Amino acid sequence: MTDPALDLASLVGVDSRSSFDMGPVLDGLGGLGAGVLKSSRLGDALHNALGDALKLDIGALLGQAWITVDSVKTALETTRDDHAASAAVPLMPHQIKSSHTPSVKLMVHGLPHVDLPFTLDLVLKIDSVVLGIEKGAVSHLKSGGLTALATLKFAGKTLMERASPRLELPGRVAVRTAGAA
Amino acid sequence: MRFAPQGSPLFRAVLILAGLGLAMSFPAHADTDARVGVRAGDAAEVSRQVHDGHKHDDARIDPHKPLTTKVTVGASAGARLPLPVGKAPEIKVQGSRTFDLASLFRRKTQAPAAPATARPSTRKPQVIPGAPPVVAAASAAVQSASAPQASTAPVAMVAPAPAPAPRQSPILPLAGVLGGAGVLAAAGWAAVHTGLAAKAGHALKTFHRPRIRAEGRMGGSRVEKPEFDSSAPPAIGFIVSPGRAKVTLTFDTDVSGDAA
Numbered sequence A: 001m002t003d004p005a006l007d008l009a010s011l012v013g014v015d016s017r018s019s020f021d022m023g024p025v026l027d028g029l030g031g032l033g034a035g036v037l038k039s040s041r042l043g044d045a046l047h048n049a050l051g052d053a054l055k056l057d058i059g060a061l062l063g064q065a066w067i068t069v070d071s072v073k074t075a076l077e078t079t080r081d082d083h084a085a086s087a088a089v090p091l092m093p094h095q096i097k098s099s100h101t102p103s104v105k106l107m108v109h110g111l112p113h114v115d116l117p118f119t120l121d122l123v124l125k126i127d128s129v130v131l132g133i134e135k136g137a138v139s140h141l142k143s144g145g146l147t148a149l150a151t152l153k154f155a156g157k158t159l160m161e162r163a164s165p166r167l168e169l170p171g172r173v174a175v176r177t178a179g180a181a
Numbered sequence B: 001m002r003f004a005p006q007g008s009p010l011f012r013a014v015l016i017l018a019g020l021g022l023a024m025s026f027p028a029h030a031d032t033d034a035r036v037g038v039r040a041g042d043a044a045e046v047s048r049q050v051h052d053g054h055k056h057d058d059a060r061i062d063p064h065k066p067l068t069t070k071v072t073v074g075a076s077a078g079a080r081l082p083l084p085v086g087k088a089p090e091i092k093v094q095g096s097r098t099f100d101l102a103s104l105f106r107r108k109t110q111a112p113a114a115p116a117t118a119r120p121s122t123r124k125p126q127v128i129p130g131a132p133p134v135v136a137a138a139s140a141a142v143q144s145a146s147a148p149q150a151s152t153a154p155v156a157m158v159a160p161a162p163a164p165a166p167r168q169s170p171i172l173p174l175a176g177v178l179g180g181a182g183v184l185a186a187a188g189w190a191a192v193h194t195g196l197a198a199k200a201g202h203a204l205k206t207f208h209r210p211r212i213r214a215e216g217r218m219g220g221s222r223v224e225k226p227e228f229d230s231s232a233p234p235a236i237g238f239i240v241s242p243g244r245a246k247v248t249l250t251f252d253t254d255v256s257g258d259a260a
Helices: A008-012 A023-031 A040-053 A058-066 A070-081 B009-023 B133-146 B171-193
Strands: A086-091 A094-100 A103-108 A111-134 A137-154 A157-163 B032-038 B045-050 B067-073 B078-083 B212-218 B221-226 B236-241 B245-251
Touching: A008 A137, A023 A040, A023 A111, A023 A137, A023 A157, A040 A103, A040 A111, A040 B236, A058 A094, A058 A111, A058 A137, A058 B245, A070 A086, A070 A111, A070 A137, A086 A137
Parallel strands: B032 B067
Antiparallel strands: A086 A111, A094 A111, A094 B245, A103 A111, A103 B236, A111 A137, A111 B221, A137 A157, B032 B045, B067 B078, B212 B221
16 A cells, blocks of 8 residues: 555665665674674675665554554544544644664574664654544545654664655555554 | 404504594595694693584495595694595494503513503593593503503512613604504594594594684674684675664644644
8 A cells, every 4th residue: 555665765765885884883893803704795795684674664654653643543443433434634743753773683604693783763754744544544645744864873873864855745655553454 | 343453563553543543534524624633742632623613414434435534643743544444444432442552652672562452541641621531541641651661570689780772763652652642632532522433334423513602792782703714705694683663753833632
C-alpha cells in the first residue's frame, strides 16, 4: 500500500557511498589488532551492511507515532465495525522522534569477530497533516509535508548527520496502525 | 603386534621417528599445519597452528599417497619423512605413554644392555609448568639419556687402573637425545591435542578447535578476536540487526488532551 516508497534511504540519501564516514569504525577495528581487516574493501562491505541496517520504513514509523494521538484512536474505533464510515483527522504541526540501535556483527571465517553497535536518531517534523481513516485503519493522507533530520553515531562519534528538504507527503503511505487489517 | 625395534640405536631412533610420524600423521589437508618444536635440554615446547579455524572430522588417509610429517628438532635441524602407508610399522599411540629412550641410546660398553622394547621410565619426570604430560616425559627422557649410568659392579678394595674412555661418536648421543625428545613431544602432541589412536591405514579423527581470545572492548561491549591465518584473505561476513526503536510524538503547539 505504499506509493511511492517512503524510507530513510530515499528521505535523506543514506544509500550513497559517501554518506557515511566509516573512518571511526575502521579505526576501532584497527585498534583491536585487526589490521588485516582494515582495508577499503572492508569499508565498502561494512558500508553496505550498515545500509541494510538503516532501512527504515517511515510509513510504519508515522503510524506507530500517530496511533498514540487520542483523536486518531477514537476515529479508528469508530470506523472499525462500520465499513461504510470514514473519518478525517487533522493533526497540528508536530514532530516525531525515534531512536534506533541497529548493529552489525562482523564475522571472520564464520566466527563472530566484533559487534558494532550504532545509534540512529531520527527527527521528523510534520507541519500539518490530515489523516483519512477507514475500516479501523489510516487509509490515506489528504495533505501534509515533513522534513527529516537523521544522525548516525558510532561509539559516541557522529558518522552522518543529514537533513532532508521538505517533502510533500504522498496521498498514500503504508501506515500500519493497531487497527490496520 | 608388539613394537620391538631391532638394529643399531640410530636405526631404532629413525624407525620410531618414522612410525610415530605416521601415527601422528596429520591428514594431508591443505588447511592444516602442525609444528612440533623441541628445545635441547629440559624445556620442551609444543606449538600448533590451525590455519583456517575450521573443524575437520573424519579426515582419512589416502592409502595411495605418501604421508609426510615434519618434525623439527632444535632450532635448525629437521627431518621430513615421506612414509608410504602400506609399509609402515604398526604403532599405536594412546594417551600418554613413556618411552625409555635411554635404553635405545645406552652405550654398549656400559651396564648390561637394556631390553630393546619400550618400557616405562623409572626416573621421575621433571614437570614443565604448563606442558602436556607426555612432553614432560620427553624432558625426563632427555635427562635419562644424558645422565651417567649407574654402575652395578661391586665396590673394589683397591682402586683399579683407570679404564680407557669408551669410544663414541659425539654426534650420536646428541642426535639421539634430540630425536628422542622430538619423538616424545610429537607423540605427546598427538595424544594430548588430537586424542590420536590410529594404526596405519585406519581413519584418523582430528579435532580442531579455533582458539578465541579476548582483545578488548569497543562501544562498551566485550570484543573477541578469533585467530586466523593472516596470510590468507579473511572471509568476511555480516549479520545485520535492526535493533530496537523508541518513538515519541510531541506537538509543537499545546493541544491539550491530544498528545498521548
